[in-house]
Amino acid sequence: xxxxxxxxxxxxxxxxxxxxxxxxxxxxxxxxxxxxxxxxxxxxxxxxxxxxxxxxxxxxxxxxxxxxxxxxxxxxxxxxxxxxxxxxxxxxxxxxxxxxxxxxxxxxxxxxxxxxxxxxxxxxxxxxxxxxxxxxxxxxxxxxxxxxxxxxxxxxxxxxxxxxxxxxxxxxxxxxxxxxxxxxxxxxxxxxxxxxxxxxxxxxxxxxxxxxxxxxxxxxxxxxxxxxxxxxxxxxxxxxxxxxxxxxxxxxxxxxxxxxxxxxxxxxxxxxxxxxxxxxxxxxxxxxxxxxxxxxxxxxxxxxxxxxxxxxxxxxxxxxxxxxxxxxxxxxxxxxxxxxxxxxxxxxxxxxxxxxxxxxxxxxxxxxx
Numbered sequence: 001x002x003x004x005x006x007x008x009x010x011x012x013x014x015x016x017x018x019x020x021x022x023x024x025x026x027x028x029x030x031x032x033x034x035x036x037x038x039x040x041x042x043x044x045x046x047x048x049x050x051x052x053x054x055x056x057x058x059x060x061x062x063x064x065x066x067x068x069x070x071x072x073x074x075x076x077x078x079x080x081x082x083x084x085x086x087x088x089x090x091x092x093x094x095x096x097x098x099x100x101x102x103x104x105x106x107x108x109x110x111x112x113x114x115x116x117x118x119x120x121x122x123x124x125x126x127x128x129x130x131x132x133x134x135x136x137x138x139x140x141x142x143x144x145x146x147x148x149x150x151x152x153x154x155x156x157x158x159x160x161x162x163x164x165x166x167x168x169x170x171x172x173x174x175x176x177x178x179x180x181x182x183x184x185x186x187x188x189x190x191x192x193x194x195x196x197x198x199x200x201x202x203x204x205x206x207x208x209x210x211x212x213x214x215x216x217x218x219x220x221x222x223x224x225x226x227x228x229x230x231x232x233x234x235x236x237x238x239x240x241x242x243x244x245x246x247x248x249x250x251x252x253x254x255x256x257x258x259x260x261x262x263x264x265x266x267x268x269x270x271x272x273x274x275x276x277x278x279x280x281x282x283x284x285x286x287x288x289x290x291x292x293x294x295x296x297x298x299x300x301x302x303x304x305x306x307x308x309x310x311x312x313x314x315x316x317x318x319x320x321x322x323x324x325x326x327x328x329x330x331x332x333x334x335x336x337x338x339x340x341x342x343x344x345x346x347x348x349x350x351x352x353x354x355x356x357x358x359x360x361x362x363x364x365x366x367x368x369x
Contacts, residue, residue: 020099023049027093027105034114034178035086039070042177044091047105052095058109059091067091069111069177080113087111112178115139119171119184126255127164128191132157134169137182142173157186164190189253194219196246196259202234203356205268209234211244214259219248225263234265241265269316269349271360272309305362307335307347315353321346326364339364 028045044054044065053062058072074087088111094104120136134144134155145151146162146169165188172181197213211221211230221230223244225237232244242265247258307318312335320332326343339345346361 020097020101022101022103023095023097025049025052025093025095025103025105027091027107030108030110032110032112033067033069033176034174034180035069035076035111036114036177036180039068039177042067042069047093047095049095052093052104054091054093056091057089065093067109072111074111076111082113082115084113085110086113114178114180115173117142117171117173117180117182119169119182122185122187124187124189124253125159126189126191126253127159128255128257130159132159132186132188134171137171139173142171145170145172159188162186162188164188189250189255192216192248192250192255192257194246194248194257194259196244196261199262199264201264201266201354202232203266203268203354204234204239205356205358206234208232209263211246214246216248218251219246221246223263225265232263237263237265239265239267266351266354266356268356268358269311269351270309271307271311271347271349271358273305273307273347273360273362274309302329302338302340303364304331304336304338305345307360310335310347310349311351311358315351317350317352319348319350321348323361 026048028047031044033042041060044067047054047065054065054067055062057074058067058069060066060068060071069087072087072089074089076086077084080086089109090106091109092104092106094102096102116138118136118138120134123132125132134157137155143151143153144155144157146157147167148170150161167186167188169184169186170181171184172179174180193215195213195215197211200209202209209232211226211232214230220228221244222228224242225234226232226244230246242263243260244263245258245260247256249256305320310318318333318335320328320337322328323344323346325341326345327339327341328345329338329340331337335347337345342364344361344363346359348357348359350357
């Protein structure tokens, strides 16, 4: 448009200016986090409007708003205790609108010292203990994770569930950024495999028996009639059946176990010998003249030895023998043998079921007339 005024020419034009309001930016609330030795990414709450960028001390991803306490330039004190404020940072969220107008909002982050978690050192336990109670840890009230699979709040572990071997145990306390972890280990040692050997029977009058065929060596024997090295004395034990225990302790794990066997001590046969003759005393007196070899002083030319008070029954067998002369006429396998000359006669009685034996001797004397 053209115009004149006071004989002067001028022109007029119009422009329109659009004043856009600043974006309303909300970075969220101030926050408190722990400076965690097990630090991980902290994703800041969603700021508005979406699409802005974060900046500030400790920001490691400005688009997603990821913050880490170990990425700040704060010099954290070494002597701080749980709950102490050890640093403060300010984080700014900036948003640029469609017309190029930008605005920002700032939040404050307070960094505190988390609680210190302490777990017990590596320990060894025997599987035979059934359970193991973790102790000497602080603070209480945390959570245990075993081998990254089993999680529980109780500090008592089932060893049968764990099984033998080395197990990694993590104790965690707190949550979110203040969750603190510590790790320990537990070795569950196997129960030693013990073999005491086979049950055995022995006679009361047998020599001492040295036990063998037990494994592993290096253990200790106990029980009636046996010493710690495994020497069994039937005479000390007496007649009967006895449980003998072989105990062994693994020198590496200190885990112990035992096995048992039964030792049976069988009685020996009873022997009682007397003579049936006209002669008195424990022996039979036979006389012999130089002219007649078997002229006896006694009324009978032969005598019968009586051992019928010895053990009898279907399980017993008998055998007579002569020593230093003597003649067995008959009955050599009975309890009533007949003899007709002087000498020493020996009876062997055998319990055919147990194998135990007993012997006794009788002396038949002779006199010359």
